[in-house]
Amino acid sequence: MKLALLGFGKMGKTIEKLALSKGHTIVYKSMSSASEGILTEADVAIEFSNPESAVSNITKCFDQDIPVVCGTTGWLSDYDEVIKLCKRRNGSFIYASNFSVGVNLFFKLNSELAKLMQPWETYEVAIEEIHHTEKKDAPSGTAITIAEGIVPFQNKTGWTLEEASEEAIKIIPKRIDDVKGTHTVSYTSAIDTIKITHEAHSRDGFAKGAILAAEWLQQKKGVFTMKDVLGI
Ligand SMILES: NC(=O)C1=CN([C@@H]2O[C@H](COP(=O)(O)OP(=O)(O)OC[C@H]3O[C@@H](n4cnc5c(N)ncnc54)[C@H](O)[C@@H]3O)[C@@H](O)[C@H]2O)C=CC1
Numbered sequence: 001m002k003l004a005l006l007g008f009g010k011m012g013k014t015i016e017k018l019a020l021s022k023g024h025t026i027v028y029k030s031m032s033s034a035s036e037g038i039l040t041e042a043d044v045a046i047e048f049s050n051p052e053s054a055v056s057n058i059t060k061c062f063d064q065d066i067p068v069v070c071g072t073t074g075w076l077s078d079y080d081e082v083i084k085l086c087k088r089r090n091g092s093f094i095y096a097s098n099f100s101v102g103v104n105l106f107f108k109l110n111s112e113l114a115k116l117m118q119p120w121e122t123y124e125v126a127i128e129e130i131h132h133t134e135k136k137d138a139p140s141g142t143a144i145t146i147a148e149g150i151v152p153f154q155n156k157t158g159w160t161l162e163e164a165s166e167e168a169i170k171i172i173p174k175r176i177d178d179v180k181g182t183h184t185v186s187y188t189s190a191i192d193t194i195k196i197t198h199e200a201h202s203r204d205g206f207a208k209g210a211i212l213a214a215e216w217l218q219q220k221k222g223v224f225t226m227k228d229v230l231g232i
C-alpha cells in the first residue's frame with residue numbers, strides 16, 4: 001500500500017517505521033507547510049498532526065479522493081462538519097481517539113463496568129489521563145471517548161475538568177515527562193475504590209492500529225470507526 005503521512009512528528013515517525021517493516025511505501029510526508037512527495041499517488045493518508053491542522057489536512061484528502069485515517073485529537077468541535085463533507089464527496093474516513101487494540105478493548109471493558117456500577121449510587125466515577133509534557137490538548141481524546149462510554153449508564157450528560165457534578169464526570173489530566181498514555185477509570189465510595197487502567201508502554205500500539213485501519217479502509221467508501229475495523 002502507498003501511504004501519505006500528514007504530520008511527521010512522534011506518531012508519523014513511528015508509523016513510517018512500522019509501515020515500512022510491513023512492506024508498505026511512503027509516497028508523501030508533510031510537516032506543516034513543508035512537504036515531500038506527491039499526495040495523489042497515495043492509496044490512503046494517515047493524519048497525525050495537531051488540532052489546528054487536522055481539518056484542513058482531511059479536507060485536502062477528500063478534495064483529492066484519498067481515504068483518510070485520522071488520529072489527531074482536539075478538533076472534535078468540527079467533527080460533524082467533516083462527516084457531512086465526507087458524505088458529500090463520497091469519501092472514506094476513520095477517526096479514532098486511540099487506534100491501539102488494547103485501548104479499544106479497554107473501551108468495551110469501561111462500558112461493561114459502567115453498566116455493572118449503574119445501581120450502586122454511592123460510588124463516584126472519575127477519569128484520570130497522564131501524558132507527556134508536549135501534548136497540546138487536554139483532556140486527551142481517549143479520556144473523552146471513555147467519558148462518552150460511561151455517560152449512558154451513570155445518569156450523566158458529559159464531562160468536566162472542574163469539580164464533578166450531578167451531570168458531569170470529572171476528568172483529571174496530568175502531564176509528566178515522557179509518559180506515552182495512561183488512562184484510569186475509578187469508582188470511589190466512602191468504603192473502597194474500584195479502578196481499571198490502560199497503560200501504553202510505547203507508541204507502537206497506536207501506530208499498528210492506524211496502519212491496520214489504513215489497510216482496512218483502502219477500497220471502502222463511507223465513515224467508519226475502530227469498532228468496524230476490529231469487528232468488536
Ligand atoms: N489516535 C491515536 O491513537 C493517537 C493520537 N495522537 C494524536 O496525534 C496527534 C500528533 O501526535 P504526535 O505525533 O505525538 O505530535 P507531534 O507534535 O510529535 O507531531 C505533530 C507533527 O505535525 C506537524 N504539523 C504541524 N502542522 C502541520 C500541518 N499543517 N500538516 C502536517 N503536519 C503538520 C508538526 O510539525 C509535527 O511534526 C496529536 O493530536 C495526538 O493527540 C497521538 C498518539 C495516538
Ligand SMILES: O=C(O)C1=N[C@H](C(=O)O)C[C@H](O)C1
Nearest residue numbers: 073097098135140141142181
Ligand atoms: O498525544 C498523545 O500522545 C496521545 N494522544 C491520544 C489522546 O489524546 O487520547 C492517544 C494517546 O493517549 C496518546
